[in-house]
Amino acid sequence: MRIERIGEPVGVLADFSGGTAEPLRFRWNGRTYEVDRVNARWIDRQGDIYSLHYSVQVGQETYFLHFAGAEVQWWLDQVILEG
DSSP: OEEEEEEEEEEEEEEEEETTTEEEEEEEEEEEEEEEEEEEEEEETTTEEEEEEEEEEETTEEEEEEETTTTTEEEEEEEEEEE
């Protein structure tokens, strides 16, 4: 297993319905990644500022995404690669 820290903005297609957000796919480095499942989700709050965090599975790889509410921007934080 190899962990790579990324810290780059990404484009995410998410379903914002029912009072929640669910990432469906994201685009990074010219490639589109289809989310197979959401492994975990959590919210970080600092006063009025919040960010929505997700661990998502794409095949055998795990990606950590977050939506920064103050910036209205999605970020790819890190990826865990098998092998």
